[in-house]
Amino acid sequence: MSKKKAREIEERKRKDRNKVLTVVIALISLVVALFIAYLAFNGGPGSDSRVWHLDSAGLLSFDARPAVAVSSAPVESTQDWTLEEVSYKSFGDDVYALLRIPANVSKPPVVIVLPAASINKEADEAMAKALCSWGYATLTLDERGNNGKTTGPAAMDLQGGYDAFAGNGDPVQYRQVYDVLLGYDYLRSRAGVDGENVAVLGESMGGRFAIIATALEPGLKAAIGISTGPYGLQGNDDASARFIRSIEPASYLSSLPPRKLILFHFTEDSVIPLASGRQLYDAALQPKAWHEHNGTVHGLYSDLYAPDLHEELRSVFGR
Incomplete structure (x- = not known):
């Protein structure tokens, strides 16, 4: 070759x-x-x-929240209020809410309202109208999977939440808390309301999220629960116990002061018993208030507790 x-x-x-x-x-x-x-x-x-993390104590925290881009559309305007539907992105999903602003009130304080499970924002208008009549604006959220426009798994689906947690996903319970915090961020920049005077009121399941969101956001003025209580669950292993602790409102009670915890409960509540609500109250630090009323009402507005609620809000907002 x-x-x-x-x-x-x-x-x-x-x-x-x-x-x-x-x-x-x-x-x-x-x-x-x-x-x-x-x-x-x-x-x-x-x-x-992920935008969420659990600290060494197993409690939820979030990264710095981005600026909120909100879309809004008018619903109605009356002599008593203006009503509009707002929406914003949270975890990539569209979250919907109704913003009701009382007429002839200069920069009213705002109550973020979190309805009970299966109650959408429109169905909870009795609470919003009562608050509006007292001179307070309301941002009533369609909670996730709650028969409203905010879609996704329901926040009451604890097994689904744990499955997401175990799979390194985003539990719907964490998303729901984040929805509230982004709603608060929106109110702080919203013209026509007092964004420095915002409290969260939750009914039944919504009360649990109200407590956690208020504990995580120092700018919120109070956590108000109607017919709410702790989950009272125990985990079967370390992972499930850690998840339960992270969504248990009682885990966050020590972070509320100096903001006030205000609880309302009815004696014959068959969904979350009176004793459960009282257990949550007893575990909380001062300042706190307990309002007990006779009846079977659960997770809804009632004229029976309206005077007490109005007086508590006067104390929180100073007007």
């Missing part, structure tokens, strides 16, 4: 080796890129893309 022929053969071998090496490098790069994407998507070590 001539030297020229040998050089040609060697050159072809070299080129073939380079092609194989190029393919191998490309495959390795692809695998690394896919692995990094997997870690980022699943909140893996070193690539935690």
Whole structure:
């Protein structure tokens, strides 16, 4: 074989080796890129893309919240109020709420209203109208999966929440708290209301989220619960116990002061018994208030407790 022929053969071998090496490098790069994407998507070590975290005590916290972009559409305008539907993004989902502002009231304080399970924002208008008649604006949220326009799994689906938690996802219970906090951020910049004077009122399940959101956001003035109480659950293992602690309102009571916890309960409540509500109250620190009324009402506005609620709000807002 001539030297020229040998050089040609060697050159072809070299080129073939380079092609194989190029393919191998490309495959390795692809695998690394896919692995990094997997870690980022699943909140893996070193690539935690979640906005929520649990601290050493197992309590929920969130990263700094982004500016809220809100869309709004008028619903009605009367001699007593203006009503509009607002929406904003939270965890990539559209969250809907009704903003009711009393007429002829200069920069009214605002109550964020979180309805009971299965009650949407429109169905909870009795509470909003009462608050409006006292001179307070309301932002009533359509909670997730609550028969309203805010879609997704229901916040009362604790098993679904735990499954998301165990799978490094975003439990709906965490999303619901975040929805409230973003609603508060919107109110702070909203013209025509007193964004520095905002409290959260939750009914039944909504009361649990009201307590957690108020504990996490120092700017909120009070947490008000109507017919609410602790979950009172126990985990079967470390993971489930950690999740339960992170959504248990009683876990956050020590973070409320100096903001006031105000609870209302009816003696014959068959959904969340009176004793459960009292247990939550007894575990809380001062300042706090307990209002007990005879009857079977659960998680709804009632004229029976209206005077007490009005007086408590006067104390919270100073008007």
